[in-house]
Amino acid sequence: MSDLDAIDRKIIAAVQSDGRISVADLAARVGLSPSPCARRLRLLEDRGVIKGYAAVVDQKRVGLPVSAFASIKLERQREEDLDRFAKAVARWPEVVDCYLMTGQRDYLMRIVVRDLEAYEAFIKSKLTRLDGIASIETSFALDQVKRAEVLPIG
The missing domain is CATH 1.10.10.10 (Winged helix-like DNA-binding domain superfamily/Winged helix DNA-binding domain)
Structure with a gap:
């Protein structure tokens, strides 16, 4: 700003x-x-420059060691399809970050779960039940090298 x-x-x-x-x-x-x-x-x-205050919680210490990054491609990128997807994602606590992207994929999400079985359940019970998804590609984080909570305001 x-x-x-x-x-x-x-x-x-x-x-x-x-x-x-x-x-x-x-x-x-x-x-x-x-x-x-x-x-x-x-x-x-x-003014909304400071949006709120939160504690930074270690996801491993609370039993959520798995971070999965899912790239989502929608069948169509019409406004109503994008809105429907965004509203669904907002209801899912496992999704801790979600970005509308440029390029070949429409969304990139970080999903935090306790294990691979929990990720599979999330995919089957939530993500694949959402209409309009053409494909899902997942990568799993092996380790977190850096996570900054502080923006480089300068």
């Missing part, structure tokens, strides 16, 4: 690294007093 000044960028960087930071600590880190800092933070939230 081009209308972010240096202080806004510092606030964003700080809360991306520590969503539980107190306003007093945030203010000290960005060089403001607490009241103006709280106002700026609230404004960033109100």
Whole structure:
């Protein structure tokens, strides 16, 4: 966003690294007093720049070690077909990321499950029951080399 000044960028960087930071600590880190800092933070939230706060959970430690990346090609790319697919995916908790793509595939999804049997059940009970899917190609992650929770605001 081009209308972010240096202080806004510092606030964003700080809360991306520590969503539980107190306003007093945030203010000290960005060089403001607490009241103006709280106002700026609230404004960033109100404008939708900061969409929310969440805990980063280790998927392996909660029993979901498998990440499957599924590339989906639809039979047709009409708006109603894209909308129907997006609405279905939004209801499926196993799908943690889904992107509408350019290129040969229409969607790329990351599906998180406990094991291969759970992935097979997801495919059979949900994904293949959705009308309009022409093909599904899946790749499984062997290891997560990097996952950034912090955007490079600069």
